[in-house]
Amino acid sequence: MSIFVDSTTKVVVQGISPTSQGLYHALRNRAYGTNVVAGTNPRRGGEVIEGIPVFASVAEAVEATGANASFIAVPPAGAPAAILEAAEAGVPFVVCITEFIPAHDEARVYATLRRNYPGTRLLGPNCPGIISAGKANIGITAGEIALAGGPVGLVSRSGTVFYQAIYELTQKGIGQTTGVGIGGDPVPGTGFVDCLAAFQADPETRAVIMIGEIGGTEEERAAEFIATEMDKPVVCYIAGVTAPPGRKMGHAGAIVSGTSGTAAAKMAALERAGALVAHNPTQAGEMMAEVVAGLPA
Amino acid sequence: MDLYEYQGKQYFARFGVPVSPGEAVDTVEDALGAAERLGYPVVVKAQVRVGGRGKAGGVRLAADAAATRAAAEAILGLDIKGHVVRRLWVERATDIAAEYYASFTLDRTNKTHLCMVSAEGGVEIEQVAAENPEAIARLAIDPLDGLDLEAARALASRAQIPTAALDGVAQVLVDLYRCYEQGDADLVEVNPLVLTPDGRVHALDAKVTLDDSAAFRHPEWEPWRDLESLEPRERLARERGLQYVGLDGDVGIIANGAGLAMSTCDVVEQVGGKPANFLDIGGGASADVMASALEVITTDEKVRAILVNVFGGITRCDEVARGIVQALGRVHITAPIVVRLDGTNAEEARAILAEHASETLQALPTMLEAARRASELAKEAR
Numbered sequence: 298m299s300i301f302v303d304s305t306t307k308v309v310v311q312g313i314s315p316t317s318q319g320l321y322h323a324l325r326n327r328a329y330g331t332n333v334v335a336g337t338n339p340r341r342g343g344e345v346i347e348g349i350p351v352f353a354s355v356a357e358a359v360e361a362t363g364a365n366a367s368f369i370a371v372p373p374a375g376a377p378a379a380i381l382e383a384a385e386a387g388v389p390f391v392v393c394i395t396e397f398i399p400a401h402d403e404a405r406v407y408a409t410l411r412r413n414y415p416g417t418r419l420l421g422p423n424c425p426g427i428i429s430a431g432k433a434n435i436g437i438t439a440g441e442i443a444l445a446g447g448p449v450g451l452v453s454r455s456g457t458v459f460y461q462a463i464y465e466l467t468q469k470g471i472g473q474t475t476g477v478g479i480g481g482d483p484v485p486g487t488g489f490v491d492c493l494a495a496f497q498a499d500p501e502t503r504a505v506i507m508i509g510e511i512g513g514t515e516e517e518r519a520a521e522f523i524a525t526e527m528d529k530p531v532v533c534y535i536a537g538v539t540a541p542p543g544r545k546m547g548h549a550g551a552i553v554s555g556t557s558g559t560a561a562a563k564m565a566a567l568e569r570a571g572a573l574v575a576h577n578p579t580q581a582g583e584m585m586a587e588v589v590a591g592l593p594a
Numbered sequence: 595m596d597l598y599e600y601q602g603k604q605y606f607a608r609f610g611v612p613v614s615p616g617e618a619v620d621t622v623e624d625a626l627g628a629a630e631r632l633g634y635p636v637v638v639k640a641q642v643r644v645g646g647r648g649k650a651g652g653v654r655l656a657a658d659a660a661a662t663r664a665a666a667e668a669i670l671g672l673d674i675k676g677h678v679v680r681r682l683w684v685e686r687a688t689d690i691a692a693e694y695y696a697s698f699t700l701d702r703t704n705k706t707h708l709c710m711v712s713a714e715g716g717v718e719i720e721q722v723a724a725e726n727p728e729a730i731a732r733l734a735i736d737p738l739d740g741l742d743l744e745a746a747r748a749l750a751s752r753a754q755i756p757t758a759a760l761d762g763v764a765q766v767l768v769d770l771y772r773c774y775e776q777g778d779a780d781l782v783e784v785n786p787l788v789l790t791p792d793g794r795v796h797a798l799d800a801k802v803t804l805d806d807s808a809a810f811r812h813p814e815w816e817p818w819r820d821l822e823s824l825e826p827r828e829r830l831a832r833e834r835g836l837q838y839v840g841l842d843g844d845v846g847i848i849a850n851g852a853g854l855a856m857s858t859c860d861v862v863e864q865v866g867g868k869p870a871n872f873l874d875i876g877g878g879a880s881a882d883v884m885a886s887a888l889e890v891i892t893t894d895e896k897v898r899a900i901l902v903n904v905f906g907g908i909t910r911c912d913e914v915a916r917g918i919v920q921a922l923g924r925v926h927i928t929a930p931i932v933v934r935l936d937g938t939n940a941e942e943a944r945a946i947l948a949e950h951a952s953e954t955l956q957a958l959p960t961m962l963e964a965a966r967r968a969s970e971l972a973k974e975a976r
Contacts (some may be wrong), residue, residue, distance in 0.1 A: 412736075
C-alpha cells in the first residue's frame with residue numbers, strides 16, 4: 298500500500314508542449330513507471346507529444362483516458378486557473394510544483410477548493426510532488442533515490458531536505474511507502490496532518506519521518522495530531538535550528554518572528570507529543586533505522 | 595518587500611484610505627520647503643524599516659521653521675537599531691482624540707485572511723496581545739467573501755471602538771482590506787489609526803509588506819524596489835536572483851532550496867563550524883547561477899572555506915558542477931571549496947568535478963562529511 302498515488306494512478310500533465318518543463322518532468326516520471334496517460338494544451342488538442350496524447354482541456358482528457366491525477370508545472374500566472382480547471386473536471390488529486398504563485402491567489406484557490414470541490418486534494422504549490430516508491434512518481438523528485446517496499450512514509454515541507462531524507466533511508470536499505478513533499482508556501486493544499494492521518498491509516502506504513510522548518514504553526518498542529526491520533530512511531534527534523542530570528546530565509550515561507558515558529562518551539566512540541574526529534578537529516582535516518590529494527594516482525 | 599511608511603501611505607491613498615498630506619525629503623532644506631508648503635505644525639518622521647522610531651528620537655513635532663530645521667538635522671543620519679536614516683517624511687500634524695489599531699494578514703493555520711482591530715492603539719500591539727488579549731477583536735475573512743461594511747462595523751464594535759467612530763473605522767477597514775487583497779500585500783498594519791477631535795478616522799502610520807511573487811502584475815511597485823538600502827553583498831545576490839542572508843561565521847554556504855540551505859547551516863554548526871551565510875540558489879539553477887553564487891560568497895572576506903551542498907531534483911547536478919568549474923576560471927577564489935552533490939544527474943556531476951579535483955576543490959560523498967571537512971578547513975585557515 299501507499300498513500301494518495303499508486304500504480305493504478307493515471308496522470309494528466311497540464312500545459313504540455315514540446316519545450317515545456319511539464320513535459321521534461323512527465324517523461325522522467327513516465328520513465329520511472331508512472332502511468333502518464335494524457336497532456337493538455339488548448340492549442341494542441343489532438344497532437345501526440347512523445348507518445349502522450351494531448352487534449353484541449355482537462356475535462357476532455359479525463360473523459361477519454363480516465364485520468365485521476367493531474368500534474369501542473371505551468372508558470373505562476375496560469376497555475377491557479379490550471380488547478381481549478383482540474384478540480385472542475387473532477388480530478389481527485391492535483392500536484393502543482395509551480396513556485397512563486399502570489400499568496401492571495403493561493404488563498405483564493407484553497408478557499409474555492411474547500412467550498413466547491415471538496416473531492417479534490419491539492420498537493421503544493423511549490424512542492425517537489427509525491428513518490429510512492431516503485432509505483433508512481435509525480436513531480437520533480439529524482440526517482441532513483443527512493444527504495445520500494447516500505448515500511449517508512451515521509452512528509453516534508455522542504456523539497457531538498459525531503460530528497461536528503463529519502464536518500465538517507467535508501468542508503469541504509471530502508472524502503473519507503475510514499476514520500477510527500479507538501480511545499481513551504483503560505484497556503485499549501487495538503488498539510489502535515491493530512492499526510493500523517495493517511496500514513497496512520499495505511500497498513501504498510503509502519504513509521505513516519507516528518508521534516509518541518511521554521512515559521513508557521515503546521516508543525517505544532519502536527520504535534521497535537523501525533524499525540525492524540527497516532528500510534529505509529531514518528532521521527533522529526535526541523536530545518537533552521539541556527540536561523541537568526543526575524544529574517545526571512547529564502548522565499549519558502551520560512552519566517553521566524555518572536556518565539557512562535559522557531560525550531561526550538563517546534564522541536565519541544567514534537568518531543569512532548571512523543572515523536573523522536575533529530576538534529577539533522579542524517580541523524581533522522583539513523584533514528585529511523587533503530588525504529589525500523591525494533592518493529593515487530 | 596517591506597515598504598517605508600511614506601510608500602505605505604502612498605499605497606493606502608490609492609485605495610482611498612485617509613492619510614495626512616506630506617512629502618518625502620532627503621535634506622534639511624527640502625524638509626523646510628515641504629513644511630512651508632504643508633503648513634505648521636508638522637511632524638518630521640525618520641523613514642526606516644524598523645519599529646521603535648519614536649523611542650529612538652526618530653519622530654519629532656515641529657511648530658515652526660526653526661524647529662523643523664532642528665528636527666531634520668537631528669534625525670537625518672540617526673542610527674536606529676542599525677538602520678541609518680537617509681530619508682524623512684514630513685507631514686502636517688494631526689490632532690488626536692483616540693488611537694486604535696488595525697491589521698490584515700494571512701492566518702496560515704486557518705488558511706483565511708485575518709483582520710485584527712483594537713481600541714488600544716498607539717502602543718506595542720504585541721504587548722496588548724500578551725497582557726490583555728481580549729482587547730484585540732479578530733475576524734477570519736474568507737477570500738471568496740471579502741469584507742463588507744456591515745461585517746467591518748460589527749468587528750469594530752466588538753473591538754470597543756466608540757459608537758461615534760464606528761462608521762469611520764468600518765470604512766477604513768473595508769478600504770484597507772482592498773489595499774491588502776487587490777494590492778497583493780502580505781501585511782497591512784496601521785498603528786495608530788486615529789480619531790481626530792472633529793470625528794475623522796485617519797491612518798497615522800503605515801506598515802505594508804508586499805508579496806514579491808505578485809510583482810509581475812504590479813508595475814507600480816518598481817520605483818519602490820530599494821536595493822540601495824541592502825548591504826552590498828545582499829544587493830549583489832539579489833541582483834543575481836539569489837537568496838542571501840549574511841551570518842557571522844567563516845564557512846560560506848551554498849545550497850539549493852531554503853530548507854536544505856538552513857539544514858546545511860544547522861549541520862555546519864553541529865560539527866563545530868560557523869556558517870558565514872545562508873545562500874539558496876533556488877530550484878532549477880543553471881551553471882551561471884552557481885557561478886554567481888560563488889562570486890557573491892568570495893566577496894566576503896570572512897569566508898575561509900566554502901561548502902556547496904546540492905540535492906538535485908529540478909536542479910541538475912551536472913549544471914551545478916559546470917557552474918563551479920566556470921566560476922574557478924572566472925573568479926579568483928582562494929578559499930577551498932568542498933562539494934557534495936546527490937540526486938538528478940549526480941553521476942555526470944561527479945565526473946566533471948573529478949576532472950577538476952585539486953587542493954581547493956574536493957568532493958565528498960555525504961552532507962555530514964562535507965560539513966565536517968569544510969569546517970576543519972575553515973579552522974585551519976584561521
